[in-house]
């Protein structure tokens with residue numbers, strides 16, 4: 193199945209003219225990313241050859257006036273939260289918890305990694321990321337969970353996804369869908385894109401602010417993208433050589449019922465919380481801050 197998402201739901205794409213600055217917050221980011229991030233490319237000369245002949249060559253793309261476009265949007269002073277985009281017609285709740293998306297059809301290996309930040313550029317631990325994408329032929333699995341999966345950021349806000357480069361389908365450039373949610377916060381639904389794909393210029397949903405930084409990685413490619421969620425944070429003390437601390441735990445809302453933290457729930461489980469009944473959409477281990485009213489990606493109210 194391969195049909196369009198609704199381009200009319202989106203605002204026109206716009207470039208991100210803001211170069212990453214070296215600030216206290218970007219220093220925080222650098223400290224967090226040490227030892228985790230994939231190699232990045234920052235110039236148009238660093239073109240990446242693709243093994244898949246269906247795919248475009250991935251390159252960094254020129255910005256206005258031929259200047260290199262800023263690489264992966266970095267979390268720095270004055271940076272805006274990651275923009276949202278349409279969910280499209282192919283989201284399915286209940287994806288497995290995994291960092292590896294698989295399915296038939298082959299494809300160019302791809303890893304996507306990055307950090308989930310809040311507005312003060314502090315990493316967010318235990319943020320939920322739910323990815324879904326087309327296979328190498330541009331088709332979504334609507335009867336199972338091929339190329340679908342969710343995961344949580346680690347204590348330093350990091351995530352890592354192993355998958356393939358998605359195929360093209362009519363009306364769309366290459367993209368990966370994702371929902372990102374910090375504990376007890378609203379869901380950000382958005383999409384990630386690849387630089388240098390010719391269809392970027394004809395896809396009305398595409399937005400360069402959502403471009404990953406892409407580099408060759410063995411026989412495949414590696415994408416990097418950091419999310420900035422619209423979540424207020426205490427900016428904390430000035431930077432030191434030590435990594436920043438995790439955000440403070442959230443206080444659970446008034447509850448009561450059969451739901452419990454630190455319990456393994458499976459899709460279809462039914463609990464009560466705060467006088468309401470909820471059905472589990474995705475298998476997970478519960479925790480304080482992930483009470484059913486706070487995580488609609490995990491619990492559906494009856």
Ligand SMILES: [Fe+2]
Pocket residue numbers: 197280282326364367369
């Ligand atoms: Fe899509």
